[in-house]
Amino acid sequence: MLARRIIPCLDVxxxxxxxxxxxxxxxxxxxxxxxxxxxxEMGADELVFxxxxxxxxxxxxxxSWVSRIAEKIDIPFCVAxxxxxxxxxxxxxxxxxxxxxxxxPALANPELITExxxxxxxxxxxxxxxxxxxxxxxxxxxxxxxGDETRTQKTNxxxxxxxxxxxxxxAGEIVxxxxxxxxxxxxxxxxxxxxxxEACNVPLIASGGAGAIEHFIDVFQQADVDGALAASVxxxxxxxxxxxxxxxxxxxxxxxxx
Amino acid sequence: MANQNSNAGKVVxxxxxxxxxxxxxxxIERLGYQVEVSDKADVIKSADKVFLPGVGAAGAAMEIxxxxxxxQIVRELEQPVLGxxxxxxxxxEFSAEGNVDCLGLIPGQVKPLxxxxxxxxxxxxxxxxxxxxxPLFEGITGQDxxxxxxxxxxxxxxxxxxxxxxxxxxSASLCNGNFMGVQFHPERSGKSGAxxxxxxxxxxx
Numbered sequence: 001m002l003a004r005r006i007i008p009c010l011d012v013x014x015x016x017x018x019x020x021x022x023x024x025x026x027x028x029x030x031x032x033x034x035x036x037x038x039x040x041e042m043g044a045d046e047l048v049f050x051x052x053x054x055x056x057x058x059x060x061x062x063x064s065w066v067s068r069i070a071e072k073i074d075i076p077f078c079v080a081x082x083x084x085x086x087x088x089x090x091x092x093x094x095x096x097x098x099x100x101x102x103x104x105p106a107l108a109n110p111e112l113i114t115e116x117x118x119x120x121x122x123x124x125x126x127x128x129x130x131x132x133x134x135x136x137x138x139x140x141x142x143x144x145x146x147g148d149e150t151r152t153q154k155t156n157x158x159x160x161x162x163x164x165x166x167x168x169x170x171a172g173e174i175v176x177x178x179x180x181x182x183x184x185x186x187x188x189x190x191x192x193x194x195x196x197x198e199a200c201n202v203p204l205i206a207s208g209g210a211g212a213i214e215h216f217i218d219v220f221q222q223a224d225v226d227g228a229l230a231a232s233v234x235x236x237x238x239x240x241x242x243x244x245x246x247x248x249x250x251x252x253x254x255x256x257x258x
Numbered sequence: 259m260a261n262q263n264s265n266a267g268k269v270v271x272x273x274x275x276x277x278x279x280x281x282x283x284x285x286i287e288r289l290g291y292q293v294e295v296s297d298k299a300d301v302i303k304s305a306d307k308v309f310l311p312g313v314g315a316a317g318a319a320m321e322i323x324x325x326x327x328x329x330q331i332v333r334e335l336e337q338p339v340l341g342x343x344x345x346x347x348x349x350x351e352f353s354a355e356g357n358v359d360c361l362g363l364i365p366g367q368v369k370p371l372x373x374x375x376x377x378x379x380x381x382x383x384x385x386x387x388x389x390x391x392x393p394l395f396e397g398i399t400g401q402d403x404x405x406x407x408x409x410x411x412x413x414x415x416x417x418x419x420x421x422x423x424x425x426x427x428x429s430a431s432l433c434n435g436n437f438m439g440v441q442f443h444p445e446r447s448g449k450s451g452a453x454x455x456x457x458x459x460x461x462x463x
Contacts, residue, residue, distance in 0.1 A: 002376075002424055003383040003403060040448075045383055071284045076405055076446045096280040098407075098446060121314040121344075123379050123407040172379055203381045226382065256383045256403040 003256040004220050005045040005227035006244065007205060008234045010035060012051045012081070015065065019183075019232050029235045032065045033072060039234065040073040042241040043258030047073070048101065048175070048229060050128075051081025063091060070096020078126055084112070086119055093120060101126035101175065104144040107155055107162075110169050117170030127171040131159040131192065132179040140192055143179065159192070163199045174200055175229060177207040183232060185211025193223035205229050213239060213247050220253045266291050266459040267306025272332070273297040274312055274345070275322050282311050282342065285445030289456055299331045306337055307459055310439075312344030316368065316410075317356020319344055329361050338436050339363075340394075340458050343408065346432060346439025355410050364417050364434040371411045373425035379409040380424040383447075387427075390419040394431065394438055396457050402450035404430070404442035411441065 010017045017029040036047055066079055079092050080101035089100045106113055106127050116125045130143045140159035145151040176196050178189035188209045197204055203226040206219045210230035219228050233239040242258045249255050271282055273295050286293045312319050341349045348360045353368035383403040389395050411428035414421050422430035432439045444451035
């Protein structure tokens with residue numbers, strides 16, 4: 001049976017892995033390649049590298065580390081951050097990334113999703129969505145340029161309309177980052193992810209809020225997501241990969257053992 | 259690591275220009291083998307083991323490899339050839355993805371995966387079933403997970419040497435004489451995938 005995926009996310013800033021709370025106050029966690037190797041050996045199913053500065057300050061992701069990672073690890077990985085053109089994507093995929101993830105550039109130009117799909121295939125086109133629950137409007141809203149708080153802005157898209165749109169355009173996977181939960185380790189946003197699941201026929205990855213093993217059990221059992229992404233709980237060894245996977249297996253979640 | 263008793267010989271990845279060639283190259287190199295990437299007939303023909311990688315859409319891929327004259331080179335090969343993912347699909351006779359004629363090295367056709375309401379693409383780690391005693395799967399059991407990412411598949415047939423299930427049973431691996439293929443990505447499938455690559459490289463021609 002297809003296993004649910006555990007996906008450590010490594011936020012990259014100026015060539016280092018960093019972690020911020022609610023997208024702010026980044027602290028350095030370590031160097032990219034040794035951390036990638038460590039997570040791969042620990043039993044991660046996939047890795048995401050997200051250059052959190054790239055989209056907001058108009059740089060393309062610094063690519064030199066992509067091939068160094070591809071050389072070392074034997075699990076799939078995705079690169080996100082500032083990929084705006086077919087050419088940007090081609091370079092990153094050629095260096096050995098398995099997928100590319102686009103977020104703000106997809107909002108600026110949804111056609112890009114279709115173009116990437118046609119050129120490289122649906123399987124490597126991931127769309128990241130930063131979603132914030134607006135209590136005033138009582139709806140989930142999509143944000144862009146979240147890597148830089150001075151430029152972060154609300155778009156006109158509601159989250160579930162955008163989820164439908166990116167699938168129509170040819171996305172192969174959706175990572176839904178629930179901003180209200182990000183970095184606070186209070187659990188995934190199960191309610192929102194359930195609604196997203198109903199709207200999503202491609203693999204759906206939950207992001208934002210993981211703080212304890214129970215949160216992973218909940219998100220797989222209740223929201224039926226294909227993968228769960230997390231950062232700080234792994235960086236700070238709050239959760240050990242092997243224990244996490246064993247507990248999930250004991251709770252009848254289909255998981256690739258370490 | 260490779261030793262002097264290795265059966266691998268000269269290893270070549272066919273440069274299909276439509277695939278993630280570097281991750282396969284790195285995967286082979288991590289096992290201690292040297293490997294060359296080439297689209298030249300003499301280099302490919304002189305290899306002891308040949309990889310046919312592929313990623314993306316079958317129609318576009320066939321256009322590229324037809325343009326390079328690769329089908330003619332590959333059809334004449336007598337040494338072990340391993341197609342990976344789309345590379346395996348291209349080894350069959352026909353793909354519904356773009357309705358294109360493929361290389362015809364292994365009987366069979368590529369059709370959309372009937373996932374029975376499950377999400378597509380079939381993306382992630384899955385186990386195998388009906389694993390044959392073919393040397394490609396030496397040491398591999400139903401407990402090993404492999405990384406799959408695809409929306410089309412080849413139905414099980416007499417050429418299937420391992421199956422996988424996702425809504426339907428499909429060919430995780432095909433073999434017709436010296437032509438072999440795997441639907442999963444062994445270079446991205448941890449230790450289990452590394453074992454399959456090593457099995458292929460150490461196979462006696």
